[in-house]
Amino acid sequence: MVILGSPHFSIAEFKRLAPLVAGRRADERVKFLITSSRLMKELADEAGVLAPIVAFGAQITLDTCILASPMLPPEIKTLMTNSPKYAYYAPSLLNTRVTFGSLADCVQSAIEGRVVRNESVWQAV
């Protein structure tokens, strides 16, 4: 499962995500969840960036997050996220494993149905 937005995906993030997912589709085995706020979702809709994200297969939950509300399906054992906050707290609070990656990594992993990471960003310069 890919989870974005701890606690709330921002309008800037919606705008960055839209071109990454436009015309593509998440693998049906992957849940792609975004937690955001009502206001940010409305702004994303007005900016025209919400539709491609929904078409990609993203589910959007408003005004809470996976750490504060029990919304994770029990079969979910591993999360992929670009949020350091989700990555830090999920193992303790949700007993899941975590893979940390960039927004583009999260999208590509959702498309391929396996963890894909651009390791070059982690290499020392």
Next chain:
Amino acid sequence: MAGRVIAGRPIVAGEAEGEALVTHDALSFWGGYDFHTGEIIDKHHPLAGVRAAGRILAVPFSKGSSTTTAVLLEAVRAGTAPAAILTTGADAFFALASIVADVMYGKSFPVIALEPGDFASLVTGARLTIRRDGTIDERPPGGRC
């Protein structure tokens, strides 16, 4: 080894007695402390899996969410909070939990700030007695009670 007296600064004054549980890593109680059990549950923390309820927790400062205060307050209500908290500076999140617990539940716990050198010399298992003026009597672990 004989006992000693440590001069602490009471951020929230009070009396407590118990066994020291010492860590040099900051802790977020939100996501890091289970108020049902009094156990430290942050899997990244060296004290993960250790029960701090009723012990005197020496932790340099809180980190992360301000909800640390709410979790600690719940722990006081549930009877699973540390008996006292020793820090290296005035930690507003810990102090607030104790102050509000006093107002809401009539139960507070001492929060005492120590000089960094004194804090660094603390060891888990020592028996500590905290007095209202912030002084702490320490008996080394394994000593006679």
